[in-house]
Amino acid sequence: KTVTLTLSTAVSHGQSVTVAYADPTTGNDANAIQDTAGNDAASFAATEVSNNTPDTxxxxxxxxxxxxxxxxxxxxxxxxxxxxxxxxxxxxxxxxxxxxxxxxxxxxxxxxxxx
Structure with a gap:
């Protein structure tokens, strides 16, 4: 239910963040986000992300x-x-x-x- 992405640098408070995903192949494969039946999650375009990083x-x-x-x-x-x-x-x-x-x-x- 959850995919966690670890980023190369930390995101600061106030920065704009988007995420996109590209299914690596058109068929079902192990290198994609999948359900237990092997169905790949669909690709999605850049989507705005809530940045909840507090600037402390x-x-x-x-x-x-x-x-x-x-x-x-x-x-x-x-x-x-x-x-x-x-x-x-x-x-x-x-x-x-x-x-x-x-x-x-x-x-x-x-x-x-x-x-």
Missing amino acids: TPPQLIITGDTTRPKVSGDQLVLRFSDTGNLDADRAHTPANGAFTVLVNGVANAVTHVT
Whole structure:
């Protein structure tokens, strides 16, 4: 009654998932989904799947690696996070400027804009 497919990579919360199945031959064979009488299940086209994977892992600041660690260029400090595909891009959900504390040579340098 149940066929469980193990995927090569885990599916994340919010990702769109579909599944399709192709019966390998037109006749009855052991390499198909079958009932106990040997009748093959029919092929089916891409079908939307409910993704019930909860996203319970918060993004983490990446502090290692030359290309991913925080960097300053002029007046911009760029922070990179894990789970970037799931970072909320809604501008209404941008952290307040005051949520960050930046010190330059031990002196506060105020954040004036967050994107």
